[in-house]
Amino acid sequence: MKNQILILLALLLLGACNTQTKSTITQQPTKADYSLGEKWVWKFKGVTTQGEVRSDGTDTRQVVSFKQGLGMTIGKDTIPISEITKPEVSETPKYSWPLKVGKTWKYENNWTSQDGTTGSQSQDAIVLSYKEETVEAGTFMAYTIKYTGKTTNSRGYNANETEVWLYAPAVKTFIKLTQDQGDFHYVEELIEYSK
Template sequence: MKNRFIVLFAFTILSACNNKIKSGITQQPTLNDYTIGEKWVWKYKGVTTEGEIRSEGTDTRKVVKFGEVLGMTIGKDTIPISEITKPEVSETPKYDWPLKVGKKWKYENNWTSQDGTTGSLSQNAEVLSYQEETVEAGAFMAYTIKYIGKTTNSRGYNADETEVWLYAPAVKNFIKLTQSQGDFHYVEELIEYSK
């Protein structure tokens, strides 16, 4: 469940990406980059090295009218797009905008899960490439962003972690996430995108 929480948090931040690319540089999006009815569907699966499936299913996000503003559905919640596109103010952000190949930074995050467990994550991030990548939803130009670090929590958990995100500016989102954390391996892949 903790891994799913981290992925959902990261998704929220990552969905703040935008499709404006200038000279191989991608800027963070604005509210105007989203349209009502825009929809993303991912399939995900998390498996231990022993083969135990800890999470599996699909995750859907959709842009909807939310009162007088645009919102994005996330599970049973709807978050205003203005919150998703708000710049992250941090010396150790999840995404250090603008994105460009070769960029490196440090990402740190402290969190609390629904059951009260606290934890921290510290990773070194690097944008490795920008090239065409193919997933079930199709072929997209995408940045490969690799994070390497460590996750710990208040229950004594301590594991090395590697994440690889494929972020496609054309869909303003990630198209694939591969995560290895201790004995747990997680993959999430975009299977549908529509406007």
């Protein structure tokens, strides 16, 4: 009887390990993964170490009917889902697909803001874990991805930064972002998700 219990426990543990291994590799979402009416709402707040609030509000994105397919509203724009799910052709991407625990890569980004300021980010990324994470919108299995590096811009700004992104495959995006950049602390969290 004792041996049968040990065998049963061993089989259960092997099954759990097998499930964990399969679930910790995630491919980039495709067009077929999105559905009409799907909606995400985040709250965000950015504060300096002196207590100055530089950003505070909400951001909503929704999948809508767009031309001959689906699009996603982002601010005042609507972007085709086919563009959002197009594989990023870069040796230094934001997300290096497929995601899996322990994966590392370099992320680099050059940008121009609305006022004409140019800037760049250079970060080292690592996937630290894949586990249940709870945010205001609920509890999701999520990857913890840590980015560390620098941000600079054409106005002389130069700051070290650390970002931690919680990416949840079930919602096809991040559920929380925590960023420390110089004297600025920013948090963005998913507060609503509906399908």
